[in-house]
Amino acid sequence: MVLCPVIGKLLHKHVVLASASPRRQEILSNAGLRFEVVPSRFKEKLCKASFPTPSAYAVETAKQKALEVARRMHQKDLRAPDVVIGADTIVTIGGLILEKPVDKQDAYRMLSRLNGKEHSVFTGVAIVHCSDRDGRLHTEVLDFYEETTVKFSELSEELLREYIDSGEPMDKAGGYGIQALGGMLVEHVRGDFLNVVGFPLNHFCKKLAQLYCPPRPGDVRGAERDSIPAVDTFEDLSDLEGGGGSDPAWGGRGGRGGEEAGGAPPQAPGPRDADLNGAAEEKRPPFPTGLLELMEGFKASKALFTACKLNVFDVLRDQGPLKAVDIARKINASVCGTGRLLEACAALGLLHKTDAGYSNTEAADLHLVSDSAHSLHGLAVYNDSHVWDLFTHLDLAARDGAEQARGASGTKAERLFQSAETTLLFMRAMHGLSKLTARDVATAFDLSRFTSACDLGGCTGALAHELAREYPRLQVTVFDLPDVTEHARGFQPDGQRTEHVRFVPGDFFTDALPRAQLYVLSRVLHDWPDDRVHHLLSRISSCCEPGGGVLVAEAAAMEEEEAAAARRRGLQPLGLLLLGAGRPRSARELGQLLQRHGFRDVRVAPAGDLLRVVLGTRAAP
Numbered sequence: 280m281v282l283c284p285v286i287g288k289l290l291h292k293h294v295v296l297a298s299a300s301p302r303r304q305e306i307l308s309n310a311g312l313r314f315e316v317v318p319s320r321f322k323e324k325l326c327k328a329s330f331p332t333p334s335a336y337a338v339e340t341a342k343q344k345a346l347e348v349a350r351r352m353h354q355k356d357l358r359a360p361d362v363v364i365g366a367d368t369i370v371t372i373g374g375l376i377l378e379k380p381v382d383k384q385d386a387y388r389m390l391s392r393l394n395g396k397e398h399s400v401f402t403g404v405a406i407v408h409c410s411d412r413d414g415r416l417h418t419e420v421l422d423f424y425e426e427t428t429v430k431f432s433e434l435s436e437e438l439l440r441e442y443i444d445s446g447e448p449m450d451k452a453g454g455y456g457i458q459a460l461g462g463m464l465v466e467h468v469r470g471d472f473l474n475v476v477g478f479p480l481n482h483f484c485k486k487l488a489q490l491y492c493p494p495r496p497g498d499v500r501g502a503e504r505d506s507i508p509a510v511d512t513f514e515d516l517s518d519l520e521g522g523g524g525s526d527p528a529w530g531g532r533g534g535r536g537g538e539e540a541g542g543a544p545p546q547a548p549g550p551r552d553a554d555l556n557g558a559a560e561e562k563r564p565p566f567p568t569g570l571l572e573l574m575e576g577f578k579a580s581k582a583l584f585t586a587c588k589l590n591v592f593d594v595l596r597d598q599g600p601l602k603a604v605d606i607a608r609k610i611n612a613s614v615c616g617t618g619r620l621l622e623a624c625a626a627l628g629l630l631h632k633t634d635a636g637y638s639n640t641e642a643a644d645l646h647l648v649s650d651s652a653h654s655l656h657g658l659a660v661y662n663d664s665h666v667w668d669l670f671t672h673l674d675l676a677a678r679d680g681a682e683q684a685r686g687a688s689g690t691k692a693e694r695l696f697q698s699a700e701t702t703l704l705f706m707r708a709m710h711g712l713s714k715l716t717a718r719d720v721a722t723a724f725d726l727s728r729f730t731s732a733c734d735l736g737g738c739t740g741a742l743a744h745e746l747a748r749e750y751p752r753l754q755v756t757v758f759d760l761p762d763v764t765e766h767a768r769g770f771q772p773d774g775q776r777t778e779h780v781r782f783v784p785g786d787f788f789t790d791a792l793p794r795a796q797l798y799v800l801s802r803v804l805h806d807w808p809d810d811r812v813h814h815l816l817s818r819i820s821s822c823c824e825p826g827g828g829v830l831v832a833e834a835a836a837m838e839e840e841e842a843a844a845a846r847r848r849g850l851q852p853l854g855l856l857l858l859g860a861g862r863p864r865s866a867r868e869l870g871q872l873l874q875r876h877g878f879r880d881v882r883v884a885p886a887g888d889l890l891r892v893v894l895g896t897r898a899a900p
């Protein structure tokens with residue numbers, strides 16, 4: 280028997296639970312849902328620091344888990360299920376996200392952190408509705424999250440050790456299972472208990488009600504979007520299904536938890552409800568969490584940039600944990616100002632805060648320290664000092680066009696190569712980004728048939744060195760403006776053979792291109808308008824021997840892509856409007872450009888999260 284009619288709405292659909300969690304399976308099957316279990320293979324390693332809130336991280340992970348299963352099933356059977364459900368549960372305390380412990384020591388660290396304190400448990404959920412359009416998978420995602428607060432008692436060391444020895448913590452976020460032995464650790468819970476166990480059933484049913492039971496005009500009870508329809512509405516619901524009203528109304532919002540910005544658009548405020556006295560009461564719209572986060576987003580970026588600029592992360596890597604007063608002294612800043620900045624960084628998940636003081640998170644150690652192997656410090660400083668300024672003119676650019684906005688600051692090249700200092704600022708930013716993506720670009724295709732390559736606009740040589748490392752027979756020439764090649768020596772990798780990479784100064788629009796079998800254009804074409812792109816590709820085409828190739832890497836959109844990537848790429852046109860005269864191009868358009876210039880067998884492959892790589896082979900003229 281299905282007690283909840285909204286669950287009944289899914290009975291005739293092929294529903295897949297993209298989760299290996301036995302708890303989720305139990306909660307949903309106890310609720311009467313029929314589904315197939317296909318555990319997701321999505322690796323839960325999104326960069327936590329890149330999310331504005333822990334809930335955003337959980338929601339994105341849930342979404343990626345579900346989308347991975349939808350894509351895999353569609354690819355395998357050429358038919359996707361109707362609905363895929365993904366979920367991700369995390370525990371957060373003091374801005375730190377705790378997932379499943381990797382070993383007993385890790386479990387001990389987590390439980391000690393939670394000991395005697397209150398923490399939050401977030402479960403992000405994604406309901407992915409799939410359809411097939413001409414053999415292509417089409418997905419629509421509705422996501423939300425639920426937060427529950429849990430307070431641990433003061434627990435003895437002995438009890439914690441004993442609990443860890445029971446083995447229960449190992450497959451559970453935060454290292455405990457409230458539904459079993461872990462229940463003994465908990466003093467009180469505020470919110471949905473099942474949310475802690477791994478699935479917020481109540482919120483899920485409300486979402487299903489929004490999707491499958493849209494309110495009828497004038498139906499006051501139906502207009503209450505934040506409630507699950509009661510059993511006595513079952514007949515109404517069946518009517519709706521038969522009457523063509525069963526199409527999911529993707530776009531509902533609300534709930535105790537929240538939804539992420541960029542999800543389905545908010546509904547217009549509902550009709551005025553009548554209260555018990557017959558008086559009309561204004562229906563309150565859902566709280567606009569996502570919008571508020573967007574409005575505050577610039578402050579988060581500025582806090583990160585400022586901490587990078589003041590080398591907070593360098594100091595903490597070398598000497599942390601440190602108290603605010605000591606950090607202030609080391610970075611030569613006021614104690615009060617440093618304290619506020621550190622608080623903000625901890626709230627953003629960039630720093631840990633403990634009784635011993637502040638210390639770097641893993642992401643900060645990896646990416647925000649100025650001299651780490653995967654540093655994005657240069658990018659933060661460049662965005663702060665250069666891009667930030669440009670974006671203050673966005674209104675002017677939108678109103679009067681890019682030229683007006685750039686105004687006195689000149690062309691991109693003029694601005695960037697004004698002085699050795701601005702050139703280096705730009706090169707450090709590009710170096711960090713290129714290193715981050717170089718391996719993915721170098722390995723997107725097997726390039727071992729080439730013995731010479733020329734990386735046009737290859738800047739510091741980060742990609743060139745990766746190509747040379749990956750393909751030992753390959754000799755790589757980096758061709759870039761003299762202002763750039765002059766400073767490139769300072770970026771050469773330590774402890775790696777560098778003799779396979781050489782730098783040649785020149786302008787790829789006017790100077791003779793170095794001879795090579797493979798020409799590489801990584802994140803170059805988006806900077807240029809169509810006429811310049813054609814000019815450059817025709818120059819490459821005339822230098823390239825038949826059988827040679829051209830490899831283009833861009834933040835180009837694929838045909839169908841996940842919402843997070845689309846959101847990230849969606850901001851690119853703004854940057855281009857302000858920074859140069861170029862425009863973003865899709866992978867398909869890049870492929871067509873290569874074909875137009877005599878390249879055949881054009882193929883596209885993803886290179887990590889950010890880039891797409893297009894490879895074409897020069898046909899005989």
Ligand SMILES: Cc1cn([C@H]2C[C@H](O)[C@@H](COP(=O)(O)OP(=O)(O)OP(=O)(O)O)O2)c(=O)[nH]c1=O
Nearest residue numbers: 298299300367368451452455456457475476477
């Ligand atoms: C806090 C807490 C978590 N958990 C569980 C719920 C989740 O199964 C797990 C968090 O890990 P998740 O990564 O959310 O889920 P999972 O790895 O078990 O399954 P999948 O990724 O395939 O969906 O922790 C409990 O069972 N009890 C608790 O009290």
